[in-house]
Amino acid sequence: MKRRLSTAVSLPDPANRDDPGRRPTIRDVARVAGVAVSTVSYVINRSGQVSAETRLRVNSAINALRYEPNLLARNLKAGRAGSIGLIAPDLRNPYFAAVASGVQEIAQARDMLLVLCTTQSAQHWENYYSQVLRARRLDGLIFLSGSGMLTPSLMELVQSNSLVLVDERLPGLDVPSVVSTNRRGARAVADHVLSQGHHRVGIISGAPNLWTAGQRMAGYREALAAAGIDPDSVPVVAGDYQQESGYAAARILLSGPPAERPTALICANDLMAIGAMLYCREIGLDVPGDISLCGFDDIPLASLVQPGLTSVDQCGETLGRSACRLLLSLIAPPSPDDQGPIETDHPTKLVIRGSVAAPKAA
Amino acid sequence: MKRRLSTAVSLPDPANRDDPGRRPTIRDVARVAGVAVSTVSYVINRSGQVSAETRLRVNSAINALRYEPNLLARNLKAGRAGSIGLIAPDLRNPYFAAVASGVQEIAQARDMLLVLCTTQSAQHWENYYSQVLRARRLDGLIFLSGSGMLTPSLMELVQSNSLVLVDERLPGLDVPSVVSTNRRGARAVADHVLSQGHHRVGIISGAPNLWTAGQRMAGYREALAAAGIDPDSVPVVAGDYQQESGYAAARILLSGPPAERPTALICANDLMAIGAMLYCREIGLDVPGDISLCGFDDIPLASLVQPGLTSVDQCGETLGRSACRLLLSLIAPPSPDDQGPIETDHPTKLVIRGSVAAPKAA
DNA sequence: CTTTCAACACGAACCGTTTCACATTTCCGC
DNA sequence: GCGGAAATGTGAAACGGTTCGTGTTGAAAG
Numbered sequence: 146m147k148r149r150l151s152t153a154v155s156l157p158d159p160a161n162r163d164d165p166g167r168r169p170t171i172r173d174v175a176r177v178a179g180v181a182v183s184t185v186s187y188v189i190n191r192s193g194q195v196s197a198e199t200r201l202r203v204n205s206a207i208n209a210l211r212y213e214p215n216l217l218a219r220n221l222k223a224g225r226a227g228s229i230g231l232i233a234p235d236l237r238n239p240y241f242a243a244v245a246s247g248v249q250e251i252a253q254a255r256d257m258l259l260v261l262c263t264t265q266s267a268q269h270w271e272n273y274y275s276q277v278l279r280a281r282r283l284d285g286l287i288f289l290s291g292s293g294m295l296t297p298s299l300m301e302l303v304q305s306n307s308l309v310l311v312d313e314r315l316p317g318l319d320v321p322s323v324v325s326t327n328r329r330g331a332r333a334v335a336d337h338v339l340s341q342g343h344h345r346v347g348i349i350s351g352a353p354n355l356w357t358a359g360q361r362m363a364g365y366r367e368a369l370a371a372a373g374i375d376p377d378s379v380p381v382v383a384g385d386y387q388q389e390s391g392y393a394a395a396r397i398l399l400s401g402p403p404a405e406r407p408t409a410l411i412c413a414n415d416l417m418a419i420g421a422m423l424y425c426r427e428i429g430l431d432v433p434g435d436i437s438l439c440g441f442d443d444i445p446l447a448s449l450v451q452p453g454l455t456s457v458d459q460c461g462e463t464l465g466r467s468a469c470r471l472l473l474s475l476i477a478p479p480s481p482d483d484q485g486p487i488e489t490d491h492p493t494k495l496v497i498r499g500s501v502a503a504p505k506a507a
Numbered sequence: 508m509k510r511r512l513s514t515a516v517s518l519p520d521p522a523n524r525d526d527p528g529r530r531p532t533i534r535d536v537a538r539v540a541g542v543a544v545s546t547v548s549y550v551i552n553r554s555g556q557v558s559a560e561t562r563l564r565v566n567s568a569i570n571a572l573r574y575e576p577n578l579l580a581r582n583l584k585a586g587r588a589g590s591i592g593l594i595a596p597d598l599r600n601p602y603f604a605a606v607a608s609g610v611q612e613i614a615q616a617r618d619m620l621l622v623l624c625t626t627q628s629a630q631h632w633e634n635y636y637s638q639v640l641r642a643r644r645l646d647g648l649i650f651l652s653g654s655g656m657l658t659p660s661l662m663e664l665v666q667s668n669s670l671v672l673v674d675e676r677l678p679g680l681d682v683p684s685v686v687s688t689n690r691r692g693a694r695a696v697a698d699h700v701l702s703q704g705h706h707r708v709g710i711i712s713g714a715p716n717l718w719t720a721g722q723r724m725a726g727y728r729e730a731l732a733a734a735g736i737d738p739d740s741v742p743v744v745a746g747d748y749q750q751e752s753g754y755a756a757a758r759i760l761l762s763g764p765p766a767e768r769p770t771a772l773i774c775a776n777d778l779m780a781i782g783a784m785l786y787c788r789e790i791g792l793d794v795p796g797d798i799s800l801c802g803f804d805d806i807p808l809a810s811l812v813q814p815g816l817t818s819v820d821q822c823g824e825t826l827g828r829s830a831c832r833l834l835l836s837l838i839a840p841p842s843p844d845d846q847g848p849i850e851t852d853h854p855t856k857l858v859i860r861g862s863v864a865a866p867k868a869a
Numbered sequence: 870c871t872t873t874c875a876a877c878a879c880g881a882a883c884c885g886t887t888t889c890a891c892a893t894t895t896c897c898g899c
Numbered sequence: 900g901c902g903g904a905a906a907t908g909t910g911a912a913a914c915g916g917t918t919c920g921t922g923t924t925g926a927a928a929g
Contacts, residue, residue: 166667170885181909186887194907216643217588218885221579222914228622236608237807239601246598249625253632258639260590261623263611270615277620281578419811445599449781451813532915543879548917556877580915584884 169210178206189214220282228258229472230278234266234291238386238416239444240461241289244311247465248287255473257284266291266385275299285472287311287465293354295320309472311464313356321475323468323489325459327357330493331364331413334439334457337495338409339372341503343437346374347398347407348381349391349417358383361413361441380407384417391420399428399436408436408504415440415447415456422450422500433502443496453498464491531572540568551576582644590620591834592640596628596653600748600778601806602823603651606673609827610649617835619646628653628747637661647834649673649827655716657682671834673826675718683837685830685851687821689719692855693726693775696801696819699857700771701734703865705799708736709760709769710743711753711779720745723775723803742769746779753782761790761798770798770866777802777809777818784812784862795864805858815860826853 171189175182180199187195188203195203206212220226231248233241245261252259260283264270271290275298278286285307288299295303295315302308303320310322338346348365351358366376382397384390391412399406412418418440422432430436432452440447443458471487533551537544542561549557550565557565568574582588593610595603607623614621622645626632633652637660640648647669650661657665657677664670665682672684700708710727713720728738744759746752753774761768774780780802784794792798794814802809805820833849 171887172885182886183888183910184908187908190887196907199908213638213642215583215885216639217579217583217586218914219887221577221583221884221916222886222888224579224914226579231623236598236604236611237601239599239604242598242601242604245623246625249598249623253625258643259623261607261611261621263608263615276575277578280575281620423811446808446811449785449808449812533917534915544916545880545918546878549878552917558877561878577915580884581917583886583915584917586884 168215169212171212171214173210174203174206174212177210178203224282226281226283227256228252228260228283229285229287229469230260230262230274230283231287231289232262232264232271232274232278233289234264236261236263239446240414240442243444243461244289244465244468247462247467248469249465250462251466251469251473257473264291268292268294268296272296272298275302283307285309285476287468287472289313290355293352293356306475307472309468309475311468315356321471321489323464323471323487323491324356325464325491325493327360327459327493328364328367330441330457330459330495331361332367333364333493333495334441334455335365335368335411336371337455337497338411338437338439338501339368339374341409341437341501343407343409343504344374345405345407346379346409346411348379349394349398349410349412349421350381350383351413351417352385353383358413365411384413384420386414386416388416388420388423391417392424393420395421395424399424399430409501410436410438412438412440415442415444415454418454418456418500419446419450422454433500435505437501437504439501443494447496448498452500455498455501456496458494458496459491467491530577531574533574533576535572536565536568536574539572540565586644588643588645589618590614590622590645591647591649591831592622592624592636592645593649593651594624594626594633594636594640595651596626598623598625601808602776602804605806605823606651606827606830609824609829610831611827612824613828613831613835619835626653630654630656630658634658634660637664645669647671647838649830649834651675652717655714655718668837669834671830671837673830677718683833683851685826685833685849685853686718687826687853687855689722689821689855690726690729692803692819692821692857693723694729695726695855695857696803696817697727697730697773698733699817699859700773700799700801700863701730701736703771703799703863705769705771705866706736707767707769708741708771708773710741711756711760711772711774711783712743712745713748713775715745720775727773746775746782748776748778750778750782750785753779754786755782757783757786761786761792771863772798772800774800774802777804777806777816780816780818780862781808781812784816795862797867799863799866801863805856809858810860814862817860817863818858820856820858821853829853 171182171185175185180203184195185203188200229252231245236242249259262274271292275296279298286302287309289311290313299308310320312324314322314324350362369376369379380398382394384394395410398410410421412421418438422438425432425436432438440454440456443456447454447456467488533544533547537547542565547565550562591614593607598604611621624636633654637658641660648664649671651673652675661670672682674686676684676686712724731738731741742760744756746756757772760772772783774783780800784800787794787798794800802816802818805818809816809818829850
């Protein structure tokens with residue numbers, strides 16, 4: 146008992162007060178200003194009920210100590226991290242970069258931090274990050290799937306109203322999401338190609354379990370049917386939205402004898418279309434003289450290749466902005482500076498450039 | 508006194524135990540497992556000194572409750588956020604996206620989260636984020652400046668050994684940084700252009716207060732001098748590394764009478780070179796027939812434009828990886844899984860494509 | 870049959886805030 | 900001169916973990 150009293154009772158150790166490198170806490174400020182900790186807190190926050198004179202003393206203590214509140218502690222108390230997460234396959238895809246850019250723009254305006262997670266489209270990472278972000282009590286999550294699946298961890302986020310999907314819509318489930326009108330856009334670009342008189346076309350589609358890939362495919366099929374072509378008769382090769390897969394798919398689709406091979410390749414995104422263009426160039430096919438090509442996304446690159454790539458504009462940045470706004474509105478229901486309803490279906494626009502032309506007279 | 512006892516003493520309220528939506532805490536786990544909170548903690552962490560049987564009980568309680576530790580609390584206790592920040596001008600610039608990608612790759616491997624902050628090259632945002640990230644006790648910061656300046660807040664981070672600069676080196680100050688050998692790369696590409704026999708060249712430089720811009724300019728001047736051209740005699744227009752500024756700069760540089768205007772434009776980055784290329788194309792100049800063009804960065808785009816852009820490869824991703832490794836080594840000094848010294852000066856490589864040719868016989 | 874000592878479990882302090890519920894002072898009207 | 904509201908300041912309990920120092924065992928050692 147005596148021992149206890151003499152050794153174990155830990156008085157505030159004056160030594161660590163001067164520990165250099167130690168950053169001042171609200172307690173230091175209180176001590177210097179000669180007020181209670183809670184008073185300092187009130188000064189820092191909704192300056193309610195504190196006299197001008199006290200406020201002054203506290204503020205000068207804050208300045209003297211160069212105190213900055215520890216957000217970690219604040220967040221623990223509040224139970225929210227003040228940041229949102231963005232899970233996306235890969236930043237180097239300009240489309241994802243654009244979405245990220247839009248998300249960040251809105252987050253920035255609302256004093257939210259953005260945690261960026263890339264998954265290389267691997268379910269493993271999608272799962273990992275959705276768990277980590279849950280554990281970190283992030284306020285919300287914007288998810289661009291590379292796999293087309295929702296992990297259980299993600300499903301729980303849906304329950305708590307803090308998940309927004311971009312360019313993905315789950316059958317049956319009512320998950321908040323922001324999408325482009327993929328089907329309509331695909332229909333439009335395919336209509337355009339077919340209206341040039343192509344009869345033998347090939348399709349380079351996206352990964353089959355991706356919602357966008359399905360939608361675009363549906364649009365293409367609509368257009369084909371409307372042009373009197375049996376959709377089931379056209380050759381389709383699935384890629385993965387990467388440039389290399391477009392190259393590889395083109396090689397497959399163009400492997401037949403010249404008389405039978407497609408005079409136009411409809412590609413489910415620009416990167417793959419460019420891959421295909423590279424292959425065509427390599428085997429000496431002129432675009433659009435020998436073969437027409439179109440893409441989807443309208444990434445900046447599309448206007449810079451030669452010939453310019455006919456594509457479908459879906460502004461990634463706008464999508465990102467809407468997604469972030471939607472997410473924030475879910476988190477803090479009815480914000481006062483409300484800017485009206487948030488678009489969840491973004492229109493797409495056909496962008497005609499030089500890569501599509503009429504087929505050579507057969 | 509009596510009043511106090513009967514009303515103010517707040518017993519643990521059983522009501523909020525069942526509050527649905529409330530996530531289980533370590534205390535709930537302890538209660539269910541019938542052990543002390545500290546024991547649960549030990550199980551979760553360095554499982555030291557816990558009997559197999561207890562560990563089992565705790566683990567099954569964890570599973571039953573679907574408990575996940577609150578990282579916010581953990582971090583407060585630890586005083587570190589377990590994440591690093593990346594401050595960069597703009598994600599849509601593929602070079603920055605590549606750096607970010609490299610950083611994220613390493614961070615991911617070390618279980619660190621990446622907070623992404625974009626500044627649009629505005630000092631205002633650079634300052635804002637450096638403060639916010641300090642307040643959040645982020646473990647470290649990787650900074651790509653758009654303005655060439657370090658805010659005071661950033662300087663304090665230098666003191667605490669948790670700031671790494673990318674592609675920036677401050678005169679006098681010894682701030683850890685990772686750079687490409689900009690000067691050498693610039694020298695190489697300019698040598699290449701001049702070796703084709705160009706005598707009248709123009710330069711589109713970067714913003715003058717950026718370190719990279721200065722270095723590249725120095726390299727160009729070396730090459731000019733070596734080729735017997737007075738560096739001060741060549742026209743220079745400063746851009747801002749954006750495509751539009753390249754376009755504008757080209758218009759200025761090519762405004763003279765045909766006999767006097769440059770036969771080659773040396774551009775301080777690819778985006779501006781592409782802008783210049785667009786302008787040339789617009790006024791009917793053939794690249795490289797009428798005018799040669801070169802860039803810097805070797806972004807993916809450079810190989811896709813027609814003709815391919817001769818450029819200098821500086822792998823943004825590698826730079827990002829090194830920067831992140833360097834930062835992590837500053838934070839937790841000598842990691843055991845050390846992979847040797849970290850490169851801070853990354854070599855550049857001349858990439859020759861079709862955009863540079865000999866000038867037409869004068 | 871003590872003593873010693875691991876091994877294991879526990880309680881409580883602490884990280885740096887916020888915020889609730891009071892305590893104290895001031896001031897006013899009666 | 901008194902009661903009471905308003906204004907201002909305070910202490911202490913959270914938030915959800917980690918970790919130090921200590922208490923309690925049971926078995927091996929003496």
